[in-house]
Amino acid sequence: MAARIDFWFDFASTYSYLSAMRIGDAARDAGVTVTWRPFLLGPIFAAQGWTTSPFNLFPAKGRYMWEDMARLCAARGLPLVQPPGFPQNGLRAARVALAALEHDAGPAFCRAVFAAQFGEGADIAQDATIAACLARAALPESLLAAADDPARKAALRAQTEAAQALGLFGAPSFTLGTAIYWGDDRLDMALAAARADKD
């Protein structure tokens, strides 16, 4: 059985951007297969009484996050634009991602959504942005219909409930069975654990 991990991400999450842009190469180098699992942090935050991102609720933490992101993006050669409005509404993009991830180009679509938002400051709630990301991944524009498909809506709800049942509380998270690794800072440890688990 091949080594594998689940990669849980929320499109509105800045640190998920960092992981999305490197997990493909890092996992390939480690010989680990990745299952991309978009979910929504909103319902998980709401369950603990938060009405928005902790980066908005706690201003010092929010200021730090953008400072930290600027340093990390500079070190990795990634563009960073603070998008207008944070967190963005990634609901429609996440439903489309569920459809896109049934194709080999699914991860490319997800990377395109993150790059549009945090690299260019685009609004990922807009269908035009999502359509451009499908095009960038060479996926058919017809996948945009997933955003309004009741089955995809239910699937995204189920995915978010699965995240909550696992005990996830932030993004990105990496899981290996019931073991959780939270944050881009833990990606390498998660990959090493997946690899050790398989060996």
Add this chain to the structure above:
Amino acid sequence: MAARIDFWFDFASTYSYLSAMRIGDAARDAGVTVTWRPFLLGPIFAAQGWTTSPFNLFPAKGRYMWEDMARLCAARGLPLVQPPGFPQNGLRAARVALAALEHDAGPAFCRAVFAAQFGEGADIAQDATIAACLARAALPESLLAAADDPARKAALRAQTEAAQALGLFGAPSFTLGTAIYWGDDRLDMALAAARADKD
């Protein structure tokens, strides 16, 4: 001018334990001088409406923290005992630390407090524990009087206010001028920045 950073820690903070046990060697290797700055997270948390540690307020986050700590401590060969009661009351130990840090053995005292708490499960609110830590650092037991010294009380309050004014919201934090590096995961980046700043 020598490269230097400020190391802000709260004795009750698990991740501060990780940094305290390695910052001496890491900073020496990097050629960076460290100023140890104990402070209290309690007043900072209280200012944002929290009555206890976020690891207690948000149970999923708390469960994860202990899982993450267990993995990190195992990887570093550090003992880890979940102390009875979390977070512990580190108020008296922090006042004594301010006095101890006027001596060369100050960092050894701080490491002893962390090791007693998270390595052995001792209660650092007890004067007996603090006295044993002074002994372990070969510092005079008379420093225990700092715990009740109005000047040390005021100094600890001032230190906590300085942390808040800098925008600190968690521990450990490392600062270099107004730049903040939060978390044990950022220690190496902070040291590299201090070194680059000096070169």
